[in-house]
Amino acid sequence: MSSRAEPLPAVPSRGEGWAEEWVRLTAFAYRNLIMARRNVFFLFELTFWPGVAMISHGLLTRFLDLTPPMTAFILVGTIALSAVQVCQLDVAYAVLFDIWSKSMKHQFLTPVRIHHLALGSWLVGVGRGVIVWGLMALIGSRAFGFDFVGAGAPRVAMFLLGCFMTALVIGLLVCALVLLFGTRAETSAWAAVNFFVMLSGIYYPVSVLPGWAQTLSAGIPLTYFLDGIRAGYGFPSAYAHPFAIGFALSLLYVVLAHWALAAAVTRSRRTGLLLKVSE
Amino acid sequence: MGASTPAVEVRDLAKTFRSGWLRRRETEALRGANLRVERGAIFGLLGPNGAGKTTLLSILATLLLPDRGTATILGHDVVREAFAIRRRLNMASGNASFVWSLRPAEVLSFYGRLYGLHGRALRSRVGELVERFELLPHLKTEYNELSTGLKQRLALAKALLNEPEVLFLDEPTLGLDPDVSIRIRGQIAELRRERGTTIILTTHYMREAEELCDRIAFIKGGRILAEGSADDLKRQIRIGDVIALRLEPAAPFGLAALPGMMQVQARGDRVECTVDSSEKRLPELLRWLADHGVLVRDCQVHEPELEEVFVELAR
Numbered sequence: 001m002s003s004r005a006e007p008l009p010a011v012p013s014r015g016e017g018w019a020e021e022w023v024r025l026t027a028f029a030y031r032n033l034i035m036a037r038r039n040v041f042f043l044f045e046l047t048f049w050p051g052v053a054m055i056s057h058g059l060l061t062r063f064l065d066l067t068p069p070m071t072a073f074i075l076v077g078t079i080a081l082s083a084v085q086v087c088q089l090d091v092a093y094a095v096l097f098d099i100w101s102k103s104m105k106h107q108f109l110t111p112v113r114i115h116h117l118a119l120g121s122w123l124v125g126v127g128r129g130v131i132v133w134g135l136m137a138l139i140g141s142r143a144f145g146f147d148f149v150g151a152g153a154p155r156v157a158m159f160l161l162g163c164f165m166t167a168l169v170i171g172l173l174v175c176a177l178v179l180l181f182g183t184r185a186e187t188s189a190w191a192a193v194n195f196f197v198m199l200s201g202i203y204y205p206v207s208v209l210p211g212w213a214q215t216l217s218a219g220i221p222l223t224y225f226l227d228g229i230r231a232g233y234g235f236p237s238a239y240a241h242p243f244a245i246g247f248a249l250s251l252l253y254v255v256l257a258h259w260a261l262a263a264a265v266t267r268s269r270r271t272g273l274l275l276k277v278s279e
Numbered sequence: 280m281g282a283s284t285p286a287v288e289v290r291d292l293a294k295t296f297r298s299g300w301l302r303r304r305e306t307e308a309l310r311g312a313n314l315r316v317e318r319g320a321i322f323g324l325l326g327p328n329g330a331g332k333t334t335l336l337s338i339l340a341t342l343l344l345p346d347r348g349t350a351t352i353l354g355h356d357v358v359r360e361a362f363a364i365r366r367r368l369n370m371a372s373g374n375a376s377f378v379w380s381l382r383p384a385e386v387l388s389f390y391g392r393l394y395g396l397h398g399r400a401l402r403s404r405v406g407e408l409v410e411r412f413e414l415l416p417h418l419k420t421e422y423n424e425l426s427t428g429l430k431q432r433l434a435l436a437k438a439l440l441n442e443p444e445v446l447f448l449d450e451p452t453l454g455l456d457p458d459v460s461i462r463i464r465g466q467i468a469e470l471r472r473e474r475g476t477t478i479i480l481t482t483h484y485m486r487e488a489e490e491l492c493d494r495i496a497f498i499k500g501g502r503i504l505a506e507g508s509a510d511d512l513k514r515q516i517r518i519g520d521v522i523a524l525r526l527e528p529a530a531p532f533g534l535a536a537l538p539g540m541m542q543v544q545a546r547g548d549r550v551e552c553t554v555d556s557s558e559k560r561l562p563e564l565l566r567w568l569a570d571h572g573v574l575v576r577d578c579q580v581h582e583p584e585l586e587e588v589f590v591e592l593a594r
Contacts, residue, residue, distance in 0.1 A: 020395035027392035031378065031385075038380045038421075101422075102376045105342050106437070110393035111365045270344045272296050275337055279374050 024112055028094050028120030035097065036124070045089065046128055047135060050082040054136045057203075058144035068145065072233045075146050076159075077202040079136050080226060083129040083163040084170065085193055090125030091118060091171020095178050096186070098277075105278035108269075114262045118172055125171070126164050133160060151232025158243045162225030165250035169221075170196065172257035176264040182277055196220055201227070206238065221249040284354040286445050286477035287322075287339060289314040292348035293501075294334050308334040310501035311348065316479060316494075318444075321471055323492035324481045325585075327593045331501040332481040336447045339479070340370045352445055366394070369443035373453025375434030379423040383414045383433050386422060387440060394441040408436040412466075428459040435466065446470065448480040452487060460487070467491060485585040495585075497592045504592055512588045520557035522564060524550050525577040537567060548576070557582065 036042040057078045061071040094117045098104040107117070140146030149156055170193050177185040199213055200206070200222035206214055217223045224239060224246030231237040239245055268274040294309040309331045316322045324332045337343040339350055341361040350357045355364045377386045387405045396404055409415055412432040417425060425433065431451070438446060451467065452460040468491060470476045482488050488495055489509045496506040505512055519541045525548055534552065535543040539560045542553040554560040557580045568575060 019397060023392050023395055023397040023401075027389055030392060031381070031389050034385055035378070035380055097378050101378045103378060105337075105370075106377070106390060107393060108342060109340060109365060109368075109370055110390060110441075111362055111395070112393045113362070116393075266344070269342060272343060274342055275333075278342075279372055279376050 021116075024116040025120040026123070027112075028117055029123045030120075031097065032090055032093055032121050032124040035093070036128070045086055046131060050086070050132045050136050051139060053078050053082055054139045055143065058140060058146070061144060068147070069233050069235070071144060071146055072150060073230055073235060074203050075136075075140050075144070076151075076229055076233070077226065079133055079140075079148075080159075080163050080222065081194075081197050081202055082132050082136060083160065084167045084197065084222065086132045087122070087125035087129040087164050087167030088171040088174065088193060090128060091121050091168055092174040092178075094118065094121040094171075095175040099178055099183055099186075102277065102279050105274060108265065108274060114258055114265070117175075118168065118258065118261070122164070122168050122171070125167060129164055129167065130160070151229045155229050155232040155243075158247075159225050159229040162221060162228070162243065162246050162250065165247070165254065166196075166220075166222045166225070169250065169253040169257045172254070172261050176257070176261040179261070179264040179268045179273065182273060197222065199223070205235075219249070221246045221253065224249070284318075285315050285351075286318045286320070287314065287316040287350070287352055287479065289335070289339070289350045290348055292335065292338060292350055293346050294331075294338065294343065295346055307501055309338075309345070312498070312501065312503050314496060314503060314506075316477060318477050319471065319475045320493045321467070321478045321480070321491050323488040323495040324479065324498055325483075325485075325488055325495055325589060326481075326498035330498045332498055333449055334501075335498065336370070336449050336479065336481060339445075340368060340447050341365055342370075366441060367443060368445040368447065369438040369441055370447040370449065371434040371438035371451060372448075373431065373450030375430060375437075377422050377430075377433070377437075379421065381422050382418060382420060383422070383425070383429075383436075384409060384418055386433060387437060390437050391440050396440070404440060408439060412436040428455055431455060431459070431463065435463065439470070442474070443476065445477045445479070448478060450481055450483065452482070452484065460484075464491060485589060489585045497589070499593060505588075509585050509588075512585070513583050519553040519555055520560075520583065521581040522552045522554060522557055522561060523577075523579045523581065524552070524568075524575055526550060526568065527574045527576055531568075531571045531573060533571075534567075537564065539563075 054075065057074055061074050066074070098107060137148035141148055173192070174190070177188070199209070199217045200220045201209070201217060206217045206223055209217060224242040227237055227239055228242035228246065231242065265274070289312055292309050292312045296306045296308055298304050312331065312335055324335065326332050334343065338345050339352060339357060341357050341364065344358060352364050352368055357364060381389065384405055387408060388401060391401045391404060409418065412435060414429070414432060414436065417429055422430070435451065448467065452463050455463065464487060467478060467480070471478055480491070492509070494506065494508055495512060496503045497512065498504065527548060529545065529548050534540065534550070539555045540552060541555060544551045552564065561580065565575060
């Protein structure tokens with residue numbers, strides 16, 4: 001054989017059909033759905049914890065003898081926390097399943113991109129988030145008289161979409177942390193969700209937070225989505241266009257989190273962590 | 280076009296792993312490796328544990344970034360064109376692992392989708408691989424309940440989903456029963472025969488390397504110490520062939536001075552001659568003994584095993 005290397009035509013990497021793009025994207029949805037169907041603990045995530053949260057917070061509003069609007073104020077926060085938590089878990093599963101089964105390298109051997117991984121698993125997260133919202137709304141309305149569409153259907157839809165976009169950002173950051181620091185990062189990553197939610201005024205108005213915390217909360221999209229839906233229950237809004245600001249911030253963070261995950265993948269290829277967490 | 284471009288070309292490839300925060304530790308896994316693998320070849324990478332075999336394979340499979348040097352697959356740079364080249368390569372490891380709850384066809388469907396396969400093409404590809412690797416009776420079994428041999432077969436099936444032009448196999452028969460190993464080796468050989476797939480494999484089993492590989496590189500301490508066919512390697516390190524003789528009378532003086540003679544060990548009527556090539560030296564030796572009136576009662580030729588080459592190079 002000749003030893004002279006002839007230049008090859010570039011391997012086609014662009015111009016792939018939308019069908020292939022969609023298939024790659026839904027691959028992660030396919031896997032998450034199988035896992036959700038086959039593992040009983042996934043049912044727990046979907047029903048037990050959100051149910052417990054709604055019932056215990058509902059009972060608290062009863063004990064404190066809160067008015068219907070105040071009850072809505074609290075329970076909207078309860079729904080937000082559960083919807084964000086469940087949805088971000090699905091996004092994080094795109095990486096965590098492979099970390100737990102030590103199969104990480106296989107997916108990065110394929111021509112998969114970050115957006116396939118993120119959006120595919122996010123789709124399942126959105127579906128599961130809607131189920132959680134439905135369940136919590138049902139418990140809230142039946143047990144505590146919570147009018148879950150009292151803020152108006154468009155506001156509820158925007159609020160939920162906002163929660164899911166926040167979940168996408170947090171899920172991507174969890175994936176990035178796990179790829180940077182390995183399994184050690186799992187717990188701290190989940191704890192971060194509660195930290196962000198706490199700062200965004202989950203069961204109270206942001207105005208009760210100390211000044212420095214209010215500055216931080218202004219940078220969290222969920223702050224605006226909670227403000228926006230609570231305005232629908234008659235609470236004065238702290239912002240002129242809370243949903244617009246929330247979505248703008250979410251989009252910015254989605255782009256940044258996407259970049260952070262891509263950078264984490266590159267770094268793990270450089271440090272060898274990608275191999276350490278595989279087999 | 281492009282047929283003369285090697286499947287794999289590696290130049291001066293280096294990789295150092297760094298670990299620890301307070302006590303920084305550095306491990307040089309590759310120290311300037313050079314390699315060329317022609318298309319359609321089965322190429323073996325041998326070496327002791329920690330020699331750099333898996334590091335080299337991982338860089339070629341785009342899973343690891345090198346610190347220095349270049350590596351190309353089918354003419355494409357593994358760093359700059361990683362995404363594009365992934366469509367044309369694949370990898371399977373001896374200790375493969377997949378998500379625990381997925382069943383064999385689901386594992387294949389998931390990764391098949393990541394390669395952009397869908398609809399009828401995906402179904403037929405998965406069906407074909409399930410049949411080929413005899414996974415049909417295990418379609419209802421979740422991954423963590425499969426035996427080691429079945430897991431290994433599934434890993435190989437996954438590695439063929441995209442019909443790769445270059446396939447990396449890292450210890451493909453590690454820990455398998457001999458009968459399963461033989462079948463897997465058969466499937467590897469078949470892949471090259473039927474599809475012309477270029478295969479680069481690492482192994483600790485010398486017989487496997489000798490049976491499958493056209494060429495073998497011996498790697499140690501991150502450097503490629505020797506490369507060639509199994510016979511080339513034996514010659515390169517000059518282990519020599521051993522001609523064991525029983526003579527009557529005992530070996531005469533002057534045997535050690537014969538051309539090609541590397542060592543002579545005599546004990547009574549038995550003598551062991553280590554020569555550079557038994558094929559070339561045996562007729563000369565027999566002629567010389569006959570000329571000196573020595574009768575050869577018994578003659579046995581022992582050619583060195585690749586294992587001996589390994590031991591010699593690993594020293």
